[in-house]
Structure formats: C-alpha cells, structure tokens
Amino acid sequence: MIRVENLKKRYGEKVALKGISFKVQPGEIFGLLGPNGAGKTTTIKILTGQLLPDEGEAKIKGKDPLKDREKLRPVMGVVPEQTNLYERLTIGQNLEFFCRLYNCNLQNIDEYLRLVDLLDERDTQVKKLSKGMRQRVLLIRALLHRPEVLFLDEPTSGLDPSSADNIHRLLIRLNMEGLTILLTSHNMEEVDKLCHRVAFLDKGSIVVMGSPEELKLKYTNRKMKVLIKNGQELEERILEMDSEESARLLAEWIQQDRLQAIHSCEPTLADIFVMVTGRDIT
Amino acid sequence: MIINKGRIKAILIKESQDIRKNTNVIYMYLLPIVLTILWERFIPGMPEGFALGFGLMFLVVMAGMYVPSMIIAEEKEKKTIEVLLLSPATPAEVFIGKGLLTFILIIITAIILIFISGNQLANLTLILLATALTSIFSIFLGMMVGLLAQNQMATGVIGLPVYLILLLVPQFAMMGVELMKNIGRFLPTYYYFDLLRLIIEGKGLGEMHLHLSVLFGSILITFFVLLVIYNKRGIE
Ligand SMILES: Nc1ncnc2c1ncn2[C@@H]1O[C@H](COP(=O)(O)OP(=O)(O)OP(=O)(O)O)[C@@H](O)[C@H]1O
Ligand SMILES: [Mg+2]
Numbered sequence: 001m002i003r004v005e006n007l008k009k010r011y012g013e014k015v016a017l018k019g020i021s022f023k024v025q026p027g028e029i030f031g032l033l034g035p036n037g038a039g040k041t042t043t044i045k046i047l048t049g050q051l052l053p054d055e056g057e058a059k060i061k062g063k064d065p066l067k068d069r070e071k072l073r074p075v076m077g078v079v080p081e082q083t084n085l086y087e088r089l090t091i092g093q094n095l096e097f098f099c100r101l102y103n104c105n106l107q108n109i110d111e112y113l114r115l116v117d118l119l120d121e122r123d124t125q126v127k128k129l130s131k132g133m134r135q136r137v138l139l140i141r142a143l144l145h146r147p148e149v150l151f152l153d154e155p156t157s158g159l160d161p162s163s164a165d166n167i168h169r170l171l172i173r174l175n176m177e178g179l180t181i182l183l184t185s186h187n188m189e190e191v192d193k194l195c196h197r198v199a200f201l202d203k204g205s206i207v208v209m210g211s212p213e214e215l216k217l218k219y220t221n222r223k224m225k226v227l228i229k230n231g232q233e234l235e236e237r238i239l240e241m242d243s244e245e246s247a248r249l250l251a252e253w254i255q256q257d258r259l260q261a262i263h264s265c266e267p268t269l270a271d272i273f274v275m276v277t278g279r280d281i282t
Numbered sequence: 283m284i285i286n287k288g289r290i291k292a293i294l295i296k297e298s299q300d301i302r303k304n305t306n307v308i309y310m311y312l313l314p315i316v317l318t319i320l321w322e323r324f325i326p327g328m329p330e331g332f333a334l335g336f337g338l339m340f341l342v343v344m345a346g347m348y349v350p351s352m353i354i355a356e357e358k359e360k361k362t363i364e365v366l367l368l369s370p371a372t373p374a375e376v377f378i379g380k381g382l383l384t385f386i387l388i389i390i391t392a393i394i395l396i397f398i399s400g401n402q403l404a405n406l407t408l409i410l411l412a413t414a415l416t417s418i419f420s421i422f423l424g425m426m427v428g429l430l431a432q433n434q435m436a437t438g439v440i441g442l443p444v445y446l447i448l449l450l451v452p453q454f455a456m457m458g459v460e461l462m463k464n465i466g467r468f469l470p471t472y473y474y475f476d477l478l479r480l481i482i483e484g485k486g487l488g489e490m491h492l493h494l495s496v497l498f499g500s501i502l503i504t505f506f507v508l509l510v511i512y513n514k515r516g517i518e
Contacts, residue, residue, distance in 0.1 A: 048368060049368075050364065050367065050368070070370065073368065073369060073370045074370060078368055080361065080364060082361050084360060084361040084362045084364055084365060085362070086296070086300060086360075086362055087360070088300055088303040088304065089296070089299055089300060089303075093296070093299050096295075097292055097293075097295070097296040098365070098369075100288065100289070100291065100292030100295065101289055101292045101293075101365075101366075101369045101370065101371055102369065102370060103288055103289075103370075125303075
C-alpha cells in the first residue's frame with residue numbers, strides 16, 4: 001500500500017530525514033514512533049504530497065503522491081498535527097464543505113457524527129469545542145469520503161485517556177473494516193496497543209522496525225519475575241530463563257507449594273527505545 | 283483547464299457561511315457606501331459623477347483587494363488551506379471559488395452606489411462592466427498579497443502601500459498631477475478611473491478599447507502569477 005525508499009529531506013542546513021525506508025501492507029496499522037523533531041511530520045507531509053523529498057521515493061498504491069495526486073487524493077484521508085477546522089463555522093458546515101469538495105454523500109456526515117458521539121453538536125461553532133471534540137471532528141472529516149488509507153499525525157496528543165481511548169477504538173474498528181492506517185505518535189503504549197508494526201524514528205533515521213511482539217521478544221533479557229511464599233511474607237525473585245538452577249528452584253517451589261506467580265520480564269516499547277538510542281523518548 | 287463547478291460551489295457556499303460571522307469583512311463593503319453618501323450629500327460643488335467614481339474606486343481597491351488577501355492569509359495562518367491543498371480541488375477552482383463571493387458582493391455594492399448617486403443610472407451597464415473587470419484584477423492581486431505575506435499582520439503591512447498606490451495615484455492623476463499621470467499609466471486602476479470618466483462623459487465603447495484591453499491583460503497576468511505562486515507554496 002505504502003512504500004518508502006531511502007527518503008531524504010533537509011530544511012536548509014537542518015537534516016530532517018536521513019534516508020528512511022519502510023513498507024506498509026494493505027490492512028495494516030503502522031506506527032511511526034519518535035521524539036519531537038524525529039521527522040514524523042516530515043514523512044507524513046511527503047507521503048501526502050505536501051512536501052517534496054530531496055532524494056528517494058514515496059509511493060502509495062504504486063503512485064507518486066504529487067504527480068498522481070488527482071488519483072490519490074480521493075483514496076487518502078489525512079488528520080493533520082494541528083487542528084485546521086474553520087473556527088467560525090459549525091461542525092456540520094465544516095463537514096459539509098469537505099463532503100462537497102470530495103463530491104461525497106452528505107448523509108455520511110450524520111453517520112460519522114453518531115459514531116463519535118457528536119451528533120447533538122452538529123450546529124455548534126468549532127471555536128466553542130473542546131480539544132477532544134475538535135480531534136474527533138478532524139478524524140471523521142478525514143473519513144467522510146471513505147478513503148483506503150488514513151494518515152494521522154499524533155491523533156491523540158493532548159487528549160485525556162478516555163478521549164484517546166475513544167479514538168483508538170474507532171481506529172481499530174475502521175481497520176477491521178479494511179482501512180490501512182499510518183499514524184505517528186510519541187506515546188509508546190498507544191502504539192503498542194494499536195499497531196501491527198512500528199518503526200522507531202530517531203533524528204531522521206529508522207533505528208528499529210517490527211511488530212511490538214517481535215521487538216519485545218528480540219530485546220528481552222530472558223529473565224522472569226517469580227513470586228513465592230516465604231512463611232507469611234511474599235518474596236519476589238528474578239530468575240534467568242535459560243538456566244538449570246532456575247529449573248531446579250522452580251520445581252522445588254512448586255513441590256513445596258510456595259509458587260504464587262511467574263511473569264516473563266519483557267521490555268516495554270519505551271524500554272526498547274532507550275536500549276536502542278540510549279535516550280528516553282520524551 | 284477543467285473546472286469542476288461542484289467544487290467551486292462548495293467553496294462559494296463555505297465562504298458565504300463564513301462571511302456572516304466576519305464583521306471586519308462586512309465593514310469593507312459598508313464603508314464605500316457610507317463614503318459615497320457623505321461625498322454626495324455633504325461636499326458641495328463636486329463635478330458630475332465624482333462621488334460615485336471615488337466610491338467605486340474605494341470599493342474595488344479596498345474590498346476587492348483587502349478582503350481576499352485577509353481571507354487567504356487567515357487560511358494560511360490557521361492551516362485550513364491545507365484542506366484545500368489536499369483536496370481534489372485544483373488551484374484555479376480554489377481561486378475562482380474564493381473570489382466569486384467577493385466579486386458578487388462588489389457588483390451588488392456597486393449597484394447600490396449607482397442608485398445612491400442617482401444621476402448615472404443610464405450608464406449602469408457600462409459602469410458595471412468596468413467595475414467587474416477591475417474587481418477581478420483586484421481580487422487576484424489581493425489573493426497574491428495574502429499568499430506572499432507570512433500572516434495576517436504582514437498582509438496589512440505589505441498590502442497597504444499597494445492599495446494606497448492603486449487607490450490614490452489615479453485620483454491625483456485625474457486632478458492633473460503630471461507625475462501621477464506617468465506612474466498611473468502602469469496601474470490598471472488608472473484605466474478604470476479614466477474609464478469611469480469616459481462613461482460619465484457619455485463616450486461610447488469605441489473609445490474604450492485601450493482601457494478594456496489593459497484590464498483584460500491585467501486579469502490574465504495576475505491569474506497566471508497567482509497559480510504559479512500557489513503551486514510553489516503548495517509543495518514547499
Ligand atoms: N519548515 C521547516 N523549516 C525548518 N526546519 C523544519 C521545518 N519543519 C521541520 N523542521 C525540522 O525538521 C526536523 C523534523 O521535524 P518534524 O516536524 O518532521 O518532526 P516531528 O517528528 O514531527 O516532531 P514533533 O513530535 O515535534 O511533531 C526538526 O528538527 C524540525 O526542527
Ligand atoms: Mg510532528
């Protein structure tokens with residue numbers, strides 16, 4: 001669906017992308033993860049034909065985002081980093097404008113407003129909306145023309161957990177119906193929860209790529225956390241996975257009926273980011 | 283160039299919903315009406331049609347350029363222009379759609395001015411023709427200012443000298459200032475103001491070839507430059 005190869009972009013002296021490559025399969029949710037200034041927005045702008053790369057290639061369905069824009073615009077939806085709704089207009093007027101531009105059915109509007117619980121606010125001016133409401137309007141605006149691929153630039157940044165969760169559930173649902181999604185984020189948990197595959201972007205380069213499960217297995221330290229009863233107390237022990245000693249201890253604790261719980265110590269995506277880049281994501 | 287009427291209509295509807303909540307813009311249409319009434323009623327001894335001429339000039343330059351420049355600058359500042367850039371709308375559709383409302387409102391206001399002034403009703407068609415052509419030029423030039431300026435503030439700063447030159451030079455030229463006449467020859471508004479004079483003096487279309495050609499040419503040039511700028515900004 002999306003193919004990016006050796007993409008490079010600089011703004012004057014400042015290098016934003018140092019040659020990144022990745023692919024997104026149809027039906028996939030792909031996450032670009034990275035701290036501020038990593039180049040996430042730049043990548044999305046190139047993919048959506050708003051920015052020209054200096055080198056390399058970006059293709060959507062085999063087509064060039066800029067040269068074939070007439071063919072591509074109807075199949076892609078974009079949720080920008082910065083809310084760009086017409087503030088003086090109502091939600092309904094904003095969405096109607098979009099529908100007319102894309103020549104899609106005005107009836108889609110109510111259907112999507114209901115989906116994000118905003119039907120009652122249809123006649124409210126955008127300038128009176130909360131951040132979470134704006135974000136939902138922005139999201140459904142990108143969906144009205146029923147695109148095949150959706151780009152979201154930090155769709156939940158600045159939202160409270162329940163608003164973010166709302167958006168996550170909608171994205172998962174749309175994806176199940178076949179929508180391909182590329183999103184950027186610096187929220188590790190969000191990406192872990194949503195994405196089939198993620199790429200860590202750091203200072204313009206992709207440092208790690210894979211599915212969250214794959215990555216966690218790859219970067220695991222192969223240890224486990226064991227809870228055992230020690231008289232009346234509970235004791236926590238860390239054991240190596242690949243050792244005879246652990247096997248012996250575990251067998252012993254089971255026989256003595258002391259074993260309470262076992263967890264494998266897999267790293268979070270945030271841990272992996274620190275391991276790979278030596279820096280925290282925030 | 284293929285123009286999609288549906289998308290132009292989409293933009294026109296949106297602009298007309300937006301303008302109702304935008305008092306700054308509404309003032310720009312009321313001002314020439316108020317000014318014309320003042321000149322007509324309270325300044326004695328004005329030559330025939332003079333108040334109307336000043337009112338129309340003010341309308342075409344100030345509403346015609348200021349309003350589109352502010353609309354475009356605001357879209358840039360709030361990033362709403364990205365919606366248009368990402369949409370299937372072509373640059374030509376965007377500019378025609380956005381300019382159309384300003385154009386319609388200028389024509390309506392011009393009719394009101396002609397009725398206020400009262401003695402030029404016989405020349406209504408010719409005056410509207412001249413006003414229509416000049417306002418198309420103004421609108422495209424205003425949009426250009428909006429595209430080139432960084433933000434709304436800068437739009438005022440860049441725009442004001444341009445507007446003042448286009449507005450005042452033809453008027454001083456008409457009052458006989460020789461230097462202004464020489465500068466005026468390069469300004470489309472000079473030809474508009476002179477055209478109004480010819481119309482008021484009762485001249486026929488036959489004597490207006492030069493003026494009309496200049497106005498047509500200005501429209502084509504500004505529209506072309508506008509498309510070039512928009513295309514460049516769009517992928518920047
Ligand atoms: N228009 C611009 N002019 C100059 N430099 C820019 C411009 N846009 C981005 N940059 C620089 O390019 C780099 C990548 O920016 P980009 O916006 O792609 O990062 P990001 O990953 O989206 O960051 P954030 O999480 O803050 O949104 C940054 O160092 C930024 O300063
Ligand atoms: Mg960004």
